[in-house]
Amino acid sequence: MTTATRTDATPDRPVALDSEADLDELLAAHDRVLVDFYTQGCTLCASIEPVVGNVARAHDDLAVATINPRDDPPLIERFRITSAPTLVLFEDGEEVGRLADGFQGGDAIDAFLDDPQ
Template sequence: MAVAVREINGVELEQLIAEGKVLADFYSKVCGPCKMLSFVLNDVAKNVDNVEIVKLDFDENKETVEKYGVVGYPTLILFNNGQEVERLKGLQQKPIIQRMIER
């Protein structure tokens, strides 16, 4: 079963990561690689069901960006039960993201 990629804010992220596995995409609306990554994440979402995939606007979630030490975009952070498991910076390809989620 597929999951849907959805946009959330920092408060929602804190609630989600406490409950299970979450892949958070920190992005900017003006970033070319971020836009390309959105297409990749939508494709990844079609093939996974054990993770929530969410997007957080870098500029609208400054507190959360600072809390997790995100210094550039796009940045993907995989959380599992409230803990950061892995982090990828920059545009990533589908196989790399899927391997990250499956670990």
């Protein structure tokens, strides 16, 4: 992942992350971040991928990232990932909500972004 600062433009497509360090760097660089925790071979995860891409393009104030926690196992415990896909919303580096109910359409994700729970 390339180094970013809060003054960098928010990416208009999901950023693929490889490690916990990459995720921490992205969280430090952007005020609002939506992270899609996915696993390889998960059909729901594959189905939500284009939806997450559309969300990234639709929200100028939101950085969107994808990461497979199996590639860096400490992520599983740190972020309490018990199912995939799990979408976690961060504001100023702190988790403010999560959506872990399987496949979600764009409208459901937009509603979650407006009112994270």
